[in-house]
Each structure stands twice: as structure tokens, then as C-alpha cells.
Amino acid sequence: MKKVKILIIEDDKSLVRIIEEALDIDKFKVVLALSADEGLDKAFLEKPDLIVLDIMLPGQSGFNCLKKLKENKKTKNIPVIILSNLGQDEEIRQGQKLGAIDYLVKADFTIDEIINKIVKYTSKKK
Amino acid sequence: MANSKKKQKKQNNSKSEDVKSDFITVASHQLRTPISAxxxxxxxxxxxxxxKLSDKQKEIVSQAYQNNKFMVKVVNDLLRVSRLEEKGINLVPKFVNFEKLVKELLSRHKYFADACNCKISIVVENNLPKVYIDPLQIKPVINGLIDNAIRYGRDKGTVKINLKKSKNRVLFKIEDKGIGIPLNQKDLVFSQFFRAQNAMKTQTEGLGLDLYLAKKIIEASGGEINFSSVVNKGTIFNAYLPISKNQVKENDDEKIKKIVEENPEDILKKERxxxxxxxxxxxxxLGLSKWSLEMLKGGKSGNLTEKQLGLxxxxxxxxxxxxxxxxxxxxxxxxxxxxxEIKPERIQLSKDIFQVVDGFHIxxxxxxxxLQLxxxxxxxxxxxxxxxxxxxxATNLISNAIKYTPANGKVIVSLxxxxxxxxxxxSDDNTTVNINHTDNKKGYLVFSVKDSGIGISDKDQKKLFSRFFRSEKVLESETEGTGLGLYITKSIINLHKGDIWFKSKLGHGSEFYFSLPIA
Known part of the structure; x- marks a missing residue:
């Protein structure tokens, strides 16, 4: 069976490691990007099934990244979950407006809840 | 302009500049980052x-977990209140399946309810109409009411939720068999915590902001909230939510409902x-967590796997x-x-500086x-x-110099x-050298620390002393720091009628100086 590919755009590697370990390695493959630029490149090359996107990143922000993902034909249909510690109304609305399917505030979710969301949004597609 | 775009992009290397950020946003983001990790x-x-964890280990980790949850709540609540005070409530209502919303929130409380030995039941009236609300605003309100019912109903078992149509609205009724609210405090229930700060201090959990926010948000949404309570018998909260557009006051003239009108200075003061x-x-x-973690690390509560130790x-x-x-x-x-406060006295500065340097040799x-002196x-x-x-x-500056200098490098301190x-x-020679205090007749002592480290880019140089600044280079190198150190350092030196400045070149190291007036 082909593994589900998750692109995580996040500059904190230790957080990515925690997510990676909690995901079922038989079903998921995690690709990491440490900045929005790297994330855009990898979204294009790797064609992930889901993108998990942070907002506060080195260089341009996750919002900019999301905007560019949605503007590009090749990446616009990939579902994007925002996973950030910015979480005021304005930011959540901006994320939704730009086309994120969900906006999760890191500190408000347990790792299991995040994994459940990832599973939910990747199984929907099939 | 067009052909300089690439260059511009390259220079734009500080962290997510395009995200608008004020002090509270940045402070809460900064706090949440380690909290979520x-x-x-x-x-x-x-x-x-x-x-697997031993029972003792589990107990310690669970305790730390509860602590952590409290910290999340503290930051979230204060962020919400400060936003509301400052910007009012921005409502974007739509028709929402309320049963689904409540049940989703309930599922997230399962763990907490189980831990409190609390059974939650929910009864939903048939054909419940959709509510016309902003889910972004109402979710935390309902969440807070559920959380309170479980929390204050502790060990008394049951929380009953009822959703039904009432008074042309949808009623969310939540009933616990808990400690209840004393008669003399009933008037305070919906008020903000810092008016009743003493009460807050005696409570270990919650800041007393939930109900204040609940009332403001529900009323702004065109709803109502009330309660009835008997001490040691329990409490019932009733939240009524609108089911049609015309129940929500059209707020075109004040699209954002401002609760308090204040001048910018007051807002700044409030932020602080x-x-x-x-x-x-x-x-x-934080203090508690530190303790329990040290116990775990010490291994007295049982051995741990390598991965556990890593975590x-x-x-x-x-x-x-x-x-x-x-x-x-x-x-x-x-x-x-x-x-x-600074407590100035006549001191032989060199002694103190030498001591600080000594502390860094290891x-x-x-x-x-x-490291040379x-x-x-x-x-x-x-x-x-x-x-x-x-x-x-001095500690801050020397520690920075060592932190950002690679192995085999050099750090020189002088006075x-x-x-x-x-x-x-x-001061006239250089843009990063701004020296304002020069009129002390006896002159100044100038401390300097020079490193052969990564250096600071021209762009970063301009922002170095501002709050929360961290250069991208620093972010990459995975070193700890809050981005407040230099700002505070500068403020301390300025309080002494001295100056702080630096010279730096990317890739060639930096030199930091501060001056103090001679007595």
C-alpha cells in the first residue's frame, strides 16, 4: 500500500519528531521543511497528500506560503492544516480565508488530537 | 525596482516579518511555543x-501535565481578555448545527471528566433549530462552561446538558451537582478577575475570566446568560443563543463591537x-514542574528508556x-x-567584571x-x-559572545x-554607535567584549535592541533566547546614564560595548 505523504512546514525540529513518532510509520511518510521557501519547493516536488503549516517561520510567514500554495495549480488542491501558536481571531480568520481546512493552536491540542486530525483529513480524500 | 526583487527577498530574513504583531501577540506566541513543546x-x-511508566512516574508526569494545562489556560485567557478590551468582539455569525458543536466539545473533555470521575449526559430536543452565531467566539464560551461544570462539580458525579428551543432562542443548559456559588458572591460571577484578585489567589485553577468573557460574548452575539446556584447543591447555567439573523443587532455602524473606549496610553498600560x-x-x-522533572531525571522513581529521557x-x-x-x-x-529599581553605589567595576569572566571559563x-581578559x-x-x-x-553580553562563537574561536573582554x-x-563615526551620554567630566569606563563569531547582518543591526528581536542566524543555530535580553540590557545601562553599542560584520564577529560614568 502506498504511504500517505505529509509535508510538515515547521522550524522546530523537535516538534516534528514528536508528530513523526506518533504517526503510524506503516501508513505515513513525513517530509520536513524548515521554512516557507523550502516548504513551497517540497510541496511542488513531493506532491504531499496533506500539508501541516506553521505561521511564524524564518523568512516569509506561513500565511504567505499558504497564499502561494493556493495560487499554484499544482499545489492548490492539497489540503493544508495550520498548526501554529498564533491563534487570535484575526489570524484564524485569515488562515481560513486563505483556504486552510483547519487551524489548530499548538498549545490547545494534544498530540493525539493532532494525529486524529491528520488521519481524518487524509482519509477523506479517498 | 523590479530587478531588485530577488535581492530584497534575500535580505528579508528576519522571522515572518509579514505577520502583523503587537506586544501581546508576540508575548503570547513566545510563551505558547515552549508550553506546547x-x-x-x-x-x-x-x-x-x-x-511504560511506573505508577510513580505516571503520577509525576500527570502532575506536570496538569500544570502545563493550567499554563495554557492562563495564556489563552489573558490573550482573549486583552483582545476583547482592546479591539472589542469581532463577530462573523453564520448558521451552525449547535448539537454537533457541543458534542464535539464534549468529546474533548472526556479525559478530564474521566479523571474527575464525572459522568456527562446530554439531552437534545428533536428538530433543534440551527443557531446563528460566530463559532469562533462561541466555542470557547461553551467550552468554558463545560470545563467549569466538571471542575467545580468534582467528585459529585454528574453534569447534565440540555439543548432545547426556548423563548425563540436555543437554550444551552448545563447543570452540575458541585460546590455552588455563595450568595454574597453572586454579583461578582460575571465580573473580571482583577476586581476580585484576592478570590483568584485562593483558587488554584482558573483565573475567573471564563464567565466574564462568556457574558460579554453571548450578549454581543444577541444572546443571554444567567445562572442559579445553591451552595453545596450545584449550579445551573443557562445560555440562550439566537436562531435568526434579525436577533443579532446589525452592527454596521460599529462593525466591531467595542466594549470599552480607551485612549492608546491606557491600552498600553493595560497590555503591560x-x-x-x-x-x-x-x-x-513552572517552579513545580521543574521540581518534579528533576525527580524524574534523577531516576529515583524508576528507570527510563532513552527516548523517554530525551522527551x-x-x-x-x-x-x-x-x-x-x-x-x-x-x-x-x-x-x-x-x-x-537600581541600587547604585561606588564600585570598583573591574573586580565585578573579572568575577563574571571567571564564571565563564568552564x-x-x-x-x-x-576566553581572554x-x-x-x-x-x-x-x-x-x-x-x-x-x-x-556583563553576563548577558559575554554569554552571547560565547554562544554565537564557533569552536576554536576567541572572546576577549576588556575594560x-x-x-x-x-x-x-x-559616536559620529558609525551608525551602530549611538552614544548619548558624554558629558561626565571625569569620563567613562567602557566595557567591551569582542568575539570571532557569526556576526550580525546589516539589516539585523538596526533592530538588535528592539523587543523580541532574534536574528534568523540565531534561530537557525537552535540556541535558546527570548529576544528580550539585549533590550533589557540596554534599558539597564541607560538607567545608569551610560550607553551600549556595538560593531559587527557578518561572518567576522561582533564587539559589544557599554559605558558607565566615573564617580
Whole structure:
């Protein structure tokens, strides 16, 4: 069976490691990007099934990244979950407006809840 | 302009500049970052994915987890209140399936309810109409009501929720068999916590902001909230929500409902208050976590696998980072309120500086850095300064120099006497050298620390002393820091009527200086 590919755009590697370990390695493959630029490149090359996107990143922000993902034909249909510690109304609305399917505030979710969301949004597609 | 675009992009290398950020946003993001890292590590430990925990270990980790949840709540609540005070409530209502919304929230409380031995039942009337609300605003309200019912109903078993149509609205009724609300406090239930600060202090959990926010938000949404309560019998909260558009006041003239009109100065003052309350609240749980983690690490409660130790280490580091952040934020708010005290006395500065440098020899050796102290030939005159604060400043600058210098590098600390006139001349030469205090007739002692480290880019140089600044280079190198250190350092030196400045070139190291007037 082909593994589900998750692109995580996040500059904190230790957080990515925690997510990676909690995901079922038989079903998921995690690709990491440490900045929005790297994330855009990898979204294009790797064609992930889901993108998990942070907002506060080195260089341009996750919002900019999301905007560019949605503007590009090749990446616009990939579902994007925002996973950030910015979480005021304005930011959540901006994320939704730009086309994120969900906006999760890191500190408000347990790792299991995040994994459940990832599973939910990747199984929907099939 | 067009062909310089690429170049511009390259230069734009500080962290997510395009995100609008004010002080509260940045402070809460900064606080949440280690908090969420801690949370996820504890999660993973508790899930037993990395190995089983002994009962004792589980107890300690669960305790740390509860602490962590409290910290999340502190930051969230204060963020919400400060937003509401400052910007009002921005409602974007739509028709929402309320049963689904409530049940989704309930599922997230399952763990907490189980832990409290609490059974939750929900009864939903048939054909419940959709509610016309902004889910973004109403969700935390309902969430808070459920949380309270479980929390204060402790050990008394049941929480009943009822959803039905009532008075042309949808009623969310939640009933617990808990401690109840004393008669004499009933008027205070919906008021903001800092009016009843003493009551807050005696409560270990919750800040007493939930109900204040609930009332404001529900009323702004065109709804109503009330309660009835008997001490030791229980409490019922009734929240009525609108089911049609015309129940919500069209707010075209004031699209954003402003609760309090205030001038910018008051808002700034409030911001500071919020931040300082938040960090005060965080101090206690942080101290507790530190303790229990040290117990775990010590291995007295049982052995741990390598992965578990790794996670505990991560929690520990997150905790340390929070401690530093809390300390820095407290200093910052004191500085801004003008309450930051310095206790100046006549001191032989060189003695104190030598002591600070001595303290760094082990760390420098470990990193294989050549740390040198250039001692002055003649005895230097005394300065008037707060010994502890200046030691703090020197520590900060030397620690930065060592942190950002790679192995086999060099860090040189020196102390010199320089006249005001000469400082004035130096100030003219260079843009990063802004020396304002030059009129002390006896001149100044100037401390300097020079490193052969990564250096600071031209762009970063301009923002170095601003709040929360961290250069991308620094972010990449995975070193800890709050981005407040230099800002606070500068403020401390300025309070001494001295200046702080630097010279740096990317890739060629930096040199930091500060001056203090000679006594």
C-alpha cells in the first residue's frame, strides 16, 4: 500500500519528531521543511497528500506560503492544516480565508488530537 | 525596482516579518511555543509510545501535565481578555448545527471528566433549530462552561446538558451537582478577575475570566446568560443563543463591537498589566514542574528508556526557556512601568567584571573557545552603579559572545577609561554607535567584549535592541533566547546614564560595548 505523504512546514525540529513518532510509520511518510521557501519547493516536488503549516517561520510567514500554495495549480488542491501558536481571531480568520481546512493552536491540542486530525483529513480524500 | 526583487527577498530574513504583531501577540506566541513543546512531550510520555511508566512516574508526569494545562489556560485567557478590551468582539455569525458543536466539545473533555470521575449526559430536543452565531467566539464560551461544570462539580458525579428551543432562542443548559456559588458572591460571577484578585489567589485553577468573557460574548452575539446556584447543591447555567439573523443587532455602524473606549496610553498600560499578571501566574506552575522533572531525571522513581529521557529533557529545556522568558517579561514590565529599581553605589567595576569572566571559563573550555581578559595596566577609577545589575549585563553580553562563537574561536573582554570627548567622536563615526551620554567630566569606563563569531547582518543591526528581536542566524543555530535580553540590557545601562553599542560584520564577529560614568 502506498504511504500517505505529509509535508510538515515547521522550524522546530523537535516538534516534528514528536508528530513523526506518533504517526503510524506503516501508513505515513513525513517530509520536513524548515521554512516557507523550502516548504513551497517540497510541496511542488513531493506532491504531499496533506500539508501541516506553521505561521511564524524564518523568512516569509506561513500565511504567505499558504497564499502561494493556493495560487499554484499544482499545489492548490492539497489540503493544508495550520498548526501554529498564533491563534487570535484575526489570524484564524485569515488562515481560513486563505483556504486552510483547519487551524489548530499548538498549545490547545494534544498530540493525539493532532494525529486524529491528520488521519481524518487524509482519509477523506479517498 | 523590479530587478531588485530577488535581492530584497534575500535580505528579508528576519522571522515572518509579514505577520502583523503587537506586544501581546508576540508575548503570547513566545510563551505558547515552549508550553506546547512541553505539552506534546508529556503527551507522548503518557501515551506509553516510548515505553511504560511506573505508577510513580505516571503520577509525576500527570502532575506536570496538569500544570502545563493550567499554563495554557492562563495564556489563552489573558490573550482573549486583552483582545476583547482592546479591539472589542469581532463577530462573523453564520448558521451552525449547535448539537454537533457541543458534542464535539464534549468529546474533548472526556479525559478530564474521566479523571474527575464525572459522568456527562446530554439531552437534545428533536428538530433543534440551527443557531446563528460566530463559532469562533462561541466555542470557547461553551467550552468554558463545560470545563467549569466538571471542575467545580468534582467528585459529585454528574453534569447534565440540555439543548432545547426556548423563548425563540436555543437554550444551552448545563447543570452540575458541585460546590455552588455563595450568595454574597453572586454579583461578582460575571465580573473580571482583577476586581476580585484576592478570590483568584485562593483558587488554584482558573483565573475567573471564563464567565466574564462568556457574558460579554453571548450578549454581543444577541444572546443571554444567567445562572442559579445553591451552595453545596450545584449550579445551573443557562445560555440562550439566537436562531435568526434579525436577533443579532446589525452592527454596521460599529462593525466591531467595542466594549470599552480607551485612549492608546491606557491600552498600553493595560497590555503591560496583562503581561505582568500572566507571567506572575506562570511562576508557580513552572517552579513545580521543574521540581518534579528533576525527580524524574534523577531516576529515583524508576528507570527510563532513552527516548523517554530525551522527551523529559525536552520538557526540561522548555521549562527552562519559560523560566527565562517569565523573568525577562517581568523585568520588561517593570522597566516599562518605571518600577525597575537600581541600587547604585561606588564600585570598583573591574573586580565585578573579572568575577563574571571567571564564571565563564568552564563553559568556554567546554566549547573550546579562547576566553581572554585584558587587564588594565593601572588601577581604574570607581563608577557609580548597581553591582548586581551590571554583573547581569556583563553576563548577558559575554554569554552571547560565547554562544554565537564557533569552536576554536576567541572572546576577549576588556575594560578601559575613555573621556566623554572621545566617546562623542566615536559616536559620529558609525551608525551602530549611538552614544548619548558624554558629558561626565571625569569620563567613562567602557566595557567591551569582542568575539570571532557569526556576526550580525546589516539589516539585523538596526533592530538588535528592539523587543523580541532574534536574528534568523540565531534561530537557525537552535540556541535558546527570548529576544528580550539585549533590550533589557540596554534599558539597564541607560538607567545608569551610560550607553551600549556595538560593531559587527557578518561572518567576522561582533564587539559589544557599554559605558558607565566615573564617580
Amino acid at each position: 512541553i505539552r506534546w512531550s508529556l503527551d507522548t510520555l503518557l501515551s506509553a509510545r516510548t515505553g 498589566e496583562f503581561v505582568s499578571i500572566t507571567v506572575h501566574e506562570l511562576k508557580a506552575p 523529559i529533557d525536552q520538557v526540561y529545556r522548555g521549562n527552562e526557556r519559560l523560566l527565562v522568558l517569565v523573568r525577562d517579561l517581568l523585568n520588561l514590565s517593570k522597566l516599562q512601568e518605571g518600577k525597575f 563553559e568556554a573550555k567546554r566549547k573550546n573557545i579562547n 585584558v587587564k588594565p595596566k593601572n588601577k581604574l577609577p570607581k563608577v557609580i552603579a548597581d553591582r548586581n545589575r551590571i554583573a547581569q549585563v 578601559k577609561k575613555i573621556s566623554g570627548k572621545k566617546l562623542e567622536d566615536m
